[in-house]
Amino acid sequence: MNTKKGIQILKNYGFFVKILSFCIFLLYPYVKNNYQRKRVTTLSPELQNVINWFLSKDSMSPKKLQKLLYYAYSWTLTLENEDSEELENRLFEEDFEAWVHGPVIPDVYFEYRNYGYQNIPKKDFSPDLPEEIEDILEQVWEEYGEFTGNELETITHKEDPWRNARKGYNPIERCNEKISDIDIFNYYIQQVEYID
Structure with missing residues (x-):
């Protein structure tokens, strides 16, 4: 039983x-x-202003936006600080991670990922930014604004900050390693010195 x-x-x-x-x-x-x-994303007001500034220039894919944010951040870090020992002047507080397709701010990815490969619409307004920051953003736009997101991805893949953060990872392996501000400064300061 x-x-x-x-x-x-x-x-x-x-x-x-x-x-x-x-x-x-x-x-x-x-x-x-x-x-x-x-998923709730919390973008700092400084980052949101830079996003809005770029989107006031043109509509663009999320990938292109991420790469323009990276270059704006990198150029600001390099031009607004004296040396790599004291990197106090940052464009915004968010960090970049070394993802497969280049530098990415995860919260920006989650904010705009529903656009996929489609363009984020152009904004009708441009935020008020300090003159020195707006000048750097204009330079970044002039240098990189014509490129597609895929072209910008290719450029970042050739540069040391992203490559250093991905050491030990294969090309298609997921990676969330932060890209070091010191690596960014040291790499781009050499580019500035090379131009001078």
Whole structure:
């Protein structure tokens, strides 16, 4: 009698597991999409202003926006600081990570990822920024604004800061390593000195 009850319980348990698995299978896409939509991004006001400044120039893909933000950050870090020992003057507080497709600010990625390969619409306004910052952004736009996101990705892949952060990773391996401000400064200060 106890053996029969045990077998019946196992059969009922097996049936329950199958039903539960089926429900999870049906609900997974909904739960996954709902979780992704609810991710809250918090962009600093400084970063949001720089994003709005670039988007006031033209519509662009999220990838192009990320790379322009990277160059704006890098140029500001290099031009607004005396040496790599004291990198106090940053364009914004967010850090870049060395993702497969180049430097990325994760919160910017999550903010604009619904655009995929489509362009983020152009903004009708440009934020007020300090004159020296606006001057740097104009220089970055003049230097890199004509490139596509894919072309900018290729350029960043040839530069030391991104490459250093990805040491030990293969080209298509996921990586969340931060790109070092010291590496950024040391690399781009050489470019400035080379031009002078």
